[in-house]
Structure formats: structure tokens, C-alpha cells
Amino acid sequence: MLELKNVNTYYGVIQALRDVSLHVDEGEIVTLIGANGAGKSTTLMTICGIQHPRSGSILFKGKPIHELQPNEIVKLGISQVPEGRLIFPELTVAENLDLGAFLRRDKDGIARDMEYVFSLFPILKQRIGQDGGTLSGGEQQMLAVGRAIMARPKLLLLDEPSLGLAPIIIQQIFQIIQKVNKDGTTVFLVEQNANQALRIAHRGYVMENGCITMEDSSANLLASEKVRTAYLGMEA
Amino acid sequence: MDFQYFIELFFGGLTRGSIYALIALGYTLVYGIIGLINFAHGEIYMIGAFTALLVAGLLGYLGFPAGGILIVAALAAIVWTSAYGYTMEKIAYKPLRNAPRLSPLISAIGMSTFLQNYVLLAQTPDFVPFPMLLPDIDWLLEKFNYVLGPSDFFILVVSFITMICLMLWIRYTRMGKAMRATAQNRTMAMLLGIDANHIISVTFIVGSALAALGGVLIASHMGQINFGIGFLAGMKAFTAAVLGGIGSVPGAVLGGLTLGLAESFTTGYVAGNYEDVLAFCLLILILIFRPDGILGKHQVQKV
Numbered sequence: 278m279l280e281l282k283n284v285n286t287y288y289g290v291i292q293a294l295r296d297v298s299l300h301v302d303e304g305e306i307v308t309l310i311g312a313n314g315a316g317k318s319t320t321l322m323t324i325c326g327i328q329h330p331r332s333g334s335i336l337f338k339g340k341p342i343h344e345l346q347p348n349e350i351v352k353l354g355i356s357q358v359p360e361g362r363l364i365f366p367e368l369t370v371a372e373n374l375d376l377g378a379f380l381r382r383d384k385d386g387i388a389r390d391m392e393y394v395f396s397l398f399p400i401l402k403q404r405i406g407q408d409g410g411t412l413s414g415g416e417q418q419m420l421a422v423g424r425a426i427m428a429r430p431k432l433l434l435l436d437e438p439s440l441g442l443a444p445i446i447i448q449q450i451f452q453i454i455q456k457v458n459k460d461g462t463t464v465f466l467v468e469q470n471a472n473q474a475l476r477i478a479h480r481g482y483v484m485e486n487g488c489i490t491m492e493d494s495s496a497n498l499l500a501s502e503k504v505r506t507a508y509l510g511m512e513a
Numbered sequence: 514m515d516f517q518y519f520i521e522l523f524f525g526g527l528t529r530g531s532i533y534a535l536i537a538l539g540y541t542l543v544y545g546i547i548g549l550i551n552f553a554h555g556e557i558y559m560i561g562a563f564t565a566l567l568v569a570g571l572l573g574y575l576g577f578p579a580g581g582i583l584i585v586a587a588l589a590a591i592v593w594t595s596a597y598g599y600t601m602e603k604i605a606y607k608p609l610r611n612a613p614r615l616s617p618l619i620s621a622i623g624m625s626t627f628l629q630n631y632v633l634l635a636q637t638p639d640f641v642p643f644p645m646l647l648p649d650i651d652w653l654l655e656k657f658n659y660v661l662g663p664s665d666f667f668i669l670v671v672s673f674i675t676m677i678c679l680m681l682w683i684r685y686t687r688m689g690k691a692m693r694a695t696a697q698n699r700t701m702a703m704l705l706g707i708d709a710n711h712i713i714s715v716t717f718i719v720g721s722a723l724a725a726l727g728g729v730l731i732a733s734h735m736g737q738i739n740f741g742i743g744f745l746a747g748m749k750a751f752t753a754a755v756l757g758g759i760g761s762v763p764g765a766v767l768g769g770l771t772l773g774l775a776e777s778f779t780t781g782y783v784a785g786n787y788e789d790v791l792a793f794c795l796l797i798l799i800l801i802f803r804p805d806g807i808l809g810k811h812q813v814q815k816v
Contacts, residue, residue, distance in 0.1 A: 325704055327700060327703060327704070346708070347703040347704060347706070348703070348706040348707065348708045351704070351705065351706030352706060356704075356705075357704050359700070359701065359704060363698050363700070363701035363704075365693070365694050365697045365698060365701070366697065367693070367697055368690070368693060368694065368697070372690055375690065376690060376691070376694050376702075376705050376707075377705060379687070379691065379705050379706050379707055380705075380706040424705070428705070428706070
């Protein structure tokens with residue numbers, strides 16, 4: 278469904294991604310794990326067209342998207358829940374969700390998806406008239422995920438959804454991600470929390486200094502000595 | 514201190530303030546979206562007044578009735594001036610979108626000087642009379658004991674209706690929501706499929722349209738215009754925007770009205786020549802003691 282081929286992305290003269298190649302197939306949950314600053318968020322921003330690769334190509338459903346503008350990429354069915362959630366603090370919960378469906382015109386479908394989001398996160402329905410900025414961290418993350426779902430994406434990109442949240446909330450968010458995946462959305466999950474991410478993902482990639490250094494099934498990565506010592510904080 | 518005099522000063526201040534507010538909205542909308550003080554905004558207002566003058570002159574020559582001239586001239590000014598605002602952003606600010614903040618600011622000052630001198634050369638350096646186009650509403654003003662003139666009445670009504678429409682538009686329409694989202698976080702707005710370039714263009718168009726309306730109204734009120742009227746009006750409106758809290762739409766309205774009232778009462782009770790001194794003293798004092806303005810949010814510096 279999504280394929281990156283030898284993608285190189287720069288910030289000015291600094292190279293952030295080096296020959297990144299990876300693929301996400303339809304129906305999968307694929308995770309990209311790695312340390313802070315490895316280039317995980319840049320990978321997502323490059324997919325979404327906020328950054329453009331200097332070389333290499335990105336294909337979505339076989340068509341190149343690396344020269345498209347962000348709004349065109351959203352239209353094709355790729356939504357991102359960015360790092361730090363980026364809720365609009367002075368818009369209400371309802372307005373935040375509405376904006377998730379900004380490019381859609383099907384009123385009935387939008388209303389149905391709004392109910393779907395409320396079924397996933399009932400707390401958002403209670404907070405519907407509140408400003409996004411008044412929500413707790415966990416609620417904001419739920420709102421960010423809900424807002425992305427409102428675009429009815431075929432591919433959902435998530436950047437560190439567990440960041441700064443209590444373990445019980447993290448559990449809940451990861452369960453929802455699995456549910457959304459089962460309901461038909463392909464998921465590409467970027468995480469520092471390698472343990473949690475690998476538990477729900479089918480496959481995983483490890484990124485270091487802008488390069489993909491490992492690629493395997495989640496079970497194999499969880500068992501790998503290198504991943505265990507470097508990312509899971511366990512003794513070898 | 515008689516009451517009639519007080520009320521006259523009050524309405525005079527409101528009239529003046531609502532014009533400041535119309536222009537201040539342009540500053541605050543643009544600042545909210547791209548963080549730029551558009552110093553050429555006052556010139557946009559001046560061009561609005563000139564466009565209306567030229568169109569009104571042509572229509573008058575062709576023998577149109579006064580009421581029709583006013584409406585057509587105002588609409589023409591709004592459309593033409595919006596085109597100026599749109600083009601200005603594309604030429605002077607868009608190429609500098611990722612440059613250091615000082616660069617577009619200097620570009621704005623350049624644009625302001627360019628537009629003033631362009632109008633000076635293309636039109637005239639002298640003040641030119643602006644036709645009296647507002648309809649006679651003496652029967653209505655009589656009921657108000659003549660505390661305000663016909664132009665004051667029109668300025669108040671038109672500008673308040675416009676500002677209310679603008680606020681409803683920002684609050685409830687799809688475009689208005691997209692605009693607020695872009696102001697709060699441009700990257701996130703883009704990730705939701707909002708075309709930021711389009712929103713920025715719309716912001717300049719709306720701001721320019723409001724300034725053009727202000728220009729037409731004030732020109733009808735003052736009865737004469739020249740190429741330099743944009744400078745002082747722009748500075749006053751900028752003061753109003755800062756006073757209310759730059760980036761805040763209700764703040765711009767509140768700041769404009771406050772400044773207008775303060776000037777009017779200073780003129781009436783203290784000394785007639787001190788209104789500009791007051792306005793800019795106010796600007797300095799706000800910047801020192803309350804840089805976020807009346808309704809502005811306190812900017813937290815993230816380290």
C-alpha cells in the first residue's frame with residue numbers, strides 16, 4: 278500500500294533520512310522504532326508532504342506521491358496523528374473533529390464517523406463543547422486520534438501516541454489502534470515505546486541516525502538481542 | 514460639562530473608533546495567520562478610498578443617482594483593493610515565508626512606501642475632494658437630537674454590521690474554522706488537508722476588503738483624501754490592534770473603539786491638537802506595561 282524507496286530528506290544541509298526504504302501492506306500494523314532524533318517523525322512528515330525528499334520515491338497504492346502537496350496526500354487517504362498531538366487549543370472538541378473531515382463533503386458519512394469516534398472514545402462526547410486546550414493529555418491524544426479517523430483514512434500514521442501518558446491510558450490507546458486496524462485501516466506506528474509497539478504490530482523497522490538498520494516480524498524483533506538491549510532496556 | 518456635549522463626543526469617538534477597528538482587523542487577521550505586521554495595510558485603505566473616488570467620479574459623469582453611486586463605488590473599491598491585497602502577499606511576503614521575521618517586515622515597509630508614491634505619481638500630491646454620497650437622513654437624526662451627523666450614523670451602522678458578519682463568518686463557516694486552525698497551528702492544519710497558501714490569500718483578501726470599506730466610509734466623512742492618508746490611519750489602527758491584543762479579532766474591535774473614544778474625549782475635554790500624541794503615547798505605554806493587549810493571550814516562551 279505504501280512504499281518508500283531510497284528516500285533522502287534534508288533540513289537545509291543536514292541530512293535527516295538516508296536511503297530509507299520500507300513498505301506497509303494493506304491491513305497491517307507496521308511499527309517504526311528508534312531513539313529520539315533517529316528520523317522517525319521526519320519519515321512521517323516526508324510521507325505527508327510537509328517535507329519533500331531530495332531523492333528517492335514514495336508510492337501510495339503504486340502511484341508516486343512525493344511531489345504532491347499535503348492536502349492532495351490527505352485526499353488520497355493518508356492521515357497523521359503527529360507527535361505532541363497538536364490539538365487546536367482554542368477550538369472545541371467538535372470543531373477539532375470537524376476539521377479532521379475538512380476535505381470530505383458527505384454529511385451523512387461524517388456524522389456516522391463522528392459516532393464511530395464517540396464509540397471509541399466516549400469521554401470525547403462528554404467534552405464535545407469544551408476547548409481542546411482544556412482537555413487532559415490522554416483526552417487530547419484521543420481527540421488527535423479521533424480527528425485523524427474523521428478523514429476516513431486508508432492509512433493512519435501515528436507518531437508517538439504514548440508520549441507523556443499514564444500506562445493505563447497508553448493501554449487504552451493501543452487497544453483502540455488495534456480496533457481501528459481490525460475495522461479496516463492500515464496503521465503505520467512510530468514509537469519510542471518499542472515494547473508496547475511491537476506487541477500490537479505485525480512487523481517492525483528499527484531506525485538509527487536516519488537509516489533503517491533492522492527489519493523483521495514483531496516477534497523476531499522482540500526476541501532479538503540487539504532490540505532487547507537497545508530499546509527494551511533489558512539485559513541481554 | 515453638559516450632557517449633550519458628552520454624548521456628541523461619545524458618538525464621535527465611536528465613529529472614529531469603528532473605522533480604526535475595521536482597519537485593525539486586517540492587521541490582526543494577517544498577524545494571526547503568518548505572524549507579520551503588514552505595514553502596507555494603511556496604504557490598502559488609502560487605495561480603497563481612491564478607487565471609490567475614481568469610480569464615483571465616472572458614475573457621476575454618466576449621471577447615476579447618488580445612492581447607486583455609493584453602493585457601486587464601495588463594491589468596486591472592495592473588489593479592486595482585495596486584488597491589491599492578494600497581489601501584495603504574493604509579491605512581497607510569500608517569497609519570504611521561510612526567511613527570518615525581520616525580512617517580510619522590511620518588505621512590508623517597502624511596499625508601503627511604494628504604494629504611497631505610486632498613488633502620488635499616478636494621481637496627485639494634493640488633497641482631492643471626495644463627493645458627498647451618503648443619503649440625507651435628517652428626519653432620523655432629528656430624533657437623536659443631532660448628537661451625530663449623517664456620515665457618523667452610516668459609518669456606525671455599516672461597520673458594526675460588517676464586523677458582526679465577519680465574526681459569524683470566522684466562527685461558523687468551513688473557511689472560518691480552517692482560518693482559525695491555520696492561525697493556531699499551520700503544520701497541523703496542513704496535515705488535515707487545509708491548503709495554507711489558500712487560507713493566507715483569503716486572509717489578505719478579507720483584510721483588504723475591510724480596509725477598503727473603511728476607506729470609503731472615512732472619505733465620505735472627511736470629504737477629501739490624498740495619497741498620505743493611509744500612513745496615519747494605518748498607524749492608529751495598528752495601535753488599536755496592539756491595544757486590543759494583536760491576533761485577537763474581538764480585541765481589534767475593542768481596541769479600535771477604545772482608541773477612538775480616548776481620542777475623542779481628549780480632543781473635547783483636554784486639547785484639540787493632542788489626539789495623535791495621545792494615541793502614540795498609548796501605544797508606547799501598552800508595549801511597555803501590557804504588550805499582550807487587553808484580550809491578547811500571554812505568550813509563554815518555550816525553552
